[in-house]
Amino acid sequence: MTTFANDSILVLLDTTPDGQLAASSAALVGAASQVGTPVALVVGEGADGAGALGAAQVLHAAAGDGLTVPMVDAVAAAVELVQPEAILISNSIDGRDVAGRLAARLGLSVAVDAVDISRDDQGVVAHHSVYGGAYNVQSATTFGPLLATLRQGAVETRATAAEAQLIPLDVAATQAPAASIDSVEPVVVSSTRPELRSAARVVSGGRGLGSAESFALVESLADALGAAVGASRAAVDAGYVPHALQVGQTGVSVSPQLYIAVGISGAIQHRAGMQTAKTIVAINKDADAPIFDVADFGIVGDLFTVLPQLLEALDAKKG
Ligand SMILES: Cc1cc2nc3c(=O)[nH]c(=O)nc-3n(C[C@H](O)[C@H](O)[C@H](O)COP(=O)(O)OP(=O)(O)OC[C@H]3O[C@@H](n4cnc5c(N)ncnc54)[C@H](O)[C@@H]3O)c2cc1C
Structure with a gap:
């Protein structure tokens, strides 16, 4: 019979429609390794890759038909088997859905x-950046394992690759109501830029x-740095870019290494979505703009002068 360490941290890894582990996986396993022994759970294809990320044991469950409910069934079965100290799930759209349903199901x-994620003398603790990044707070649970969703890009720790033990997980499907997936049609993305939520570098305008025409300057800088493109709500509302690129309270939260x-x-409301970036660079012609309060480096100047110079310098460095 398979045994699990007392300090097991169960990590649900997201997968992509083409059967790969999602980009959030390495940080989830890395975060688990900070406080215990990572035990990964993969529902569907992709389980083979979890050992390379540092999972000591990898539970593998078959994918069901319903939307997220089969994942909840699988995590519930894994919790029963592993008895983990904590359960980590990506703060992705699917991840948040699974976490909410799992919490309701298991109380x-x-x-x-x-x-x-860290550990104190009472157990595993989650750290949060709240009120627009103005406060750092910690939360813990007084009963059951800590169930936390982890912001993508926030944790830099990576676990050492392990010879993972692959364990098939038997999941009794519940009859819980679930939306079904009738067909999957991938949207053809013409951009080669990284995905905003998990990008290591983000340039926002x-x-x-x-x-909208001038916004091309932001895109050029992003491309020169291999970065994702983001935007403020004002830029989205003005129609420069689609809402999917909005960073902030009512948009995407990002935690890249570099945010420009x-x-x-x-x-x-904008800072709420980017203040946990490791290095923040601000370019603004108003020296009193509040963005400089959170910036590590600031350039006070007209962006139409600064950006072309920056692009030229980056180009010269390449050549
Ligand atoms: C409930 C709620 C939710 C919200 N959610 C979000 C959210 O998710 N994300 C978000 O971003 N906002 C959000 N907002 C809106 C937010 O309050 C701000 O209005 C918005 O972030 C402003 O966008 P901005 O900085 O692009 O525009 P502005 O505040 O107008 O700032 C433009 C800046 O550009 C500078 N500038 C102008 N011309 C130049 C130049 N040539 N060179 C250099 N600098 C120049 C100016 O000095 C100024 O600082 C929300 C608001 C509410 C009420």
């Missing part, structure tokens, strides 16, 4: 959108760009 509390804010004032 657990959820620590949402954690930016780090704001109302200061002035037009161009022509963005730094309203609290």
Whole structure:
């Protein structure tokens, strides 16, 4: 019979429609390794890759037909088998759905959108950046394992690759109501840029760009740095870019290594989505813009002067 360490941390890894582990997986296993022994759970294809990320044991369950409910069934079965100290799930759209359903089913509390995981003398603790990044708080559970969703890109720790033991997980499907997937049609993405949520570098533009045409400057800088493109709500509302690129309270939360804010004032609702970036660079013509309060490096200047110079310098460095 398979045994699991007392300090097992169960990690549900997201997968892509083509059967690969999602980009969030390495940080989830890395976060688990900070506080215990990572035990990965993969529902569907992709389980083979989990050992390379550092999971000591990898549970593998067959994918069901319903949307997220088969994952909840699988995590519930894994919790029963592993008796983990904590359960980590990506703070992705699917991950949040699974975490909420699992909490309701098992009577657990959820620590949402954690930016780090640590351990104190009472157990595993989730760290959160709240109120627009103005406060760092910690949460723990007084009963059951800690169930936390982890913000993508927030944790840098990577676990050492392991010879993982692959364990098939028997899951008794519940009759819980679930939406079914009738067909899957991949959207052809013409961009080669990294995905915004998990990108290591993000260049975002704001109302200061002035037009959709000028926003191309932000895109050029992103491409020169191999970065994803983001935007403020004002830039989205003005129609420069689609809402999917909005960073902030009512958009995407990002935690990249490098975040460059161009022509963005730094309203609290924008900062809520980017303040946990490791290095923040702001380019703004107003020296009193609040974005400079959170920036590690700032350039006070007209972006239409600064960006072409920056692009030229990056180009020269390449050549
Ligand atoms: C409930 C709620 C939710 C919200 N959610 C979000 C959210 O998710 N994300 C978000 O971003 N906002 C959000 N907002 C809106 C937020 O309050 C701000 O209005 C918005 O972030 C401002 O965008 P901005 O910085 O691009 O524009 P502005 O505040 O207009 O700032 C433009 C900046 O560009 C600078 N600038 C202008 N021209 C140049 C130039 N030539 N060179 C250099 N700098 C220049 C200016 O100095 C200024 O600082 C939300 C608001 C509410 C009420």
